[in-house]
Amino acid sequence: AQSVAQPEDQVNVAEGNPLTVKCTYSVSGNPYLFWYVQYPNRGLQFLLKYITGDNLVKGSYGFEAEFNKSQTSFHLKKPSALVSDSALYFCAVRDTSGTYKYIFGTGTRLKVLA
Amino acid sequence: SQTIHQWPATLVQPVGSPLSLECTVEGTSNPNLYWYRQAAGRGLQLLFYSVGIGQISSEVPQNLSASRPQDRQFILSSKKLLLSDSGFYLCAWSPLPDTQYFGPGTRLTVL
Numbered sequence: 001a002q003s004v005a006q007p008e009d010q011v012n013v014a015e016g017n018p019l020t021v022k023c024t025y026s027v028s029g030n031p032y033l034f035w036y037v038q039y040p041n042r043g044l045q046f047l048l049k050y051i052t053g054d055n056l057v058k059g060s061y062g063f064e065a066e067f068n069k070s071q072t073s074f075h076l077k078k079p080s081a082l083v084s085d086s087a088l089y090f091c092a093v094r095d096t097s098g099t100y101k102y103i104f105g106t107g108t109r110l111k112v113l114a
Numbered sequence: 115s116q117t118i119h120q121w122p123a124t125l126v127q128p129v130g131s132p133l134s135l136e137c138t139v140e141g142t143s144n145p146n147l148y149w150y151r152q153a154a155g156r157g158l159q160l161l162f163y164s165v166g167i168g169q170i171s172s173e174v175p176q177n178l179s180a181s182r183p184q185d186r187q188f189i190l191s192s193k194k195l196l197l198s199d200s201g202f203y204l205c206a207w208s209p210l211p212d213t214q215y216f217g218p219g220t221r222l223t224v225l
Contacts, residue, residue: 034213043120043204043216051212090158092214100146100165101173102214106157 002027004093006105013081014113021076021108023091032094033074034102035065037087044090050074061085081112116141120205120217127224133192135220137205140186145207147188148214149180152202164188200224 003026013019025031032051036044048059055067065076074091091105117140127133139145149161160173162180170180177196181189188205205217 032212036216041202041219041221043218044206046213046215049213088156099171100163100208100210101160102148102208104158 002093002095002097002103004091004103004105006089006091006108008108009106010109010111012111012113015083016080019078019081019085019110019112021089021091021110023074023076023105024072025074025091025093026072027093027096027103029096031074031096033065033067034092034094035059035063035074035076036090036092037061038090038107039087047076047089081110083112083114086110086112116207116215118205118207118215118217120203120220122220123218124221125223127195127222129197129224130194133190133195133199133222135190135203135205135222137188137190137217138186139207142186142207142209144185146210147182148206148208149188149190150204150206152204152219153200158204161190195224197224 005024034049035047037047038044047063048057050057050067058064063078067074088107088109090107092102095101119138146165148163150158152158164170164182167182177192179191200223203220206214208214
């Protein structure tokens with residue numbers, strides 16, 4: 001079965017420090033991978049995606065993600081965290097079994113401490 | 115550019131009442147459309163998706179239904195709401211095979 005795992009419910013990081021939010025996936029074939037951010041009572045905002053090409057993908061608000069095929073991972077990173085980065089982050093993969101669905105992880109709450 | 119709208123933004127309904135949530139997309143044609151429910155600010159549950167007018171795929175049974183009467187309109191309905199229907203409802207669209215884009219959401223409270 002195709003799946004996405006976000007192993008950490010919450011990640012705490014001090015402002016100015018680098019942050020990593022982890023994501024691993026299981027799909028057949030080539031994955032289409034996405035990261036989204038959600039602020040309270042708001043819809044999900046698209047951050048970045050990997051479809052093909054360079055393994056390091058750069059996105060909005062200084063975020064980037066590294067696609068690692070051998071480890072089936074797509075971790076979200078930022079060199080220097082801001083308090084305003086505190087939010088709920090979702091990793092997603094497009095289903096490759098012939099449906100039009102997207103499979104989401106359970107979300108990781110990022111808390112950046114001043 | 116494309117825009118996705120959802121209304122209402124918030125809704126408080128009594129148990130047993132009907133429901134109608136609307137989602138519309140502007141600036142694109144023939145999008146794939148999706149309804150999700152998010153409980154307690156965490157994971158997303160896919161409820162329905164549609165790849166064209168009148169084409170609805172259901173991921174969950176029970177008392178919810180969806181319709182797509184026009185190319186860029188997606189409606190989520192219920193004849194009788196349950197307490198368990200409370201949650202944050204998100205509509206999304208996608209120009210396959212690419213990114214999904216989400217609307218602002220509707221907060222539904224069933225009392």
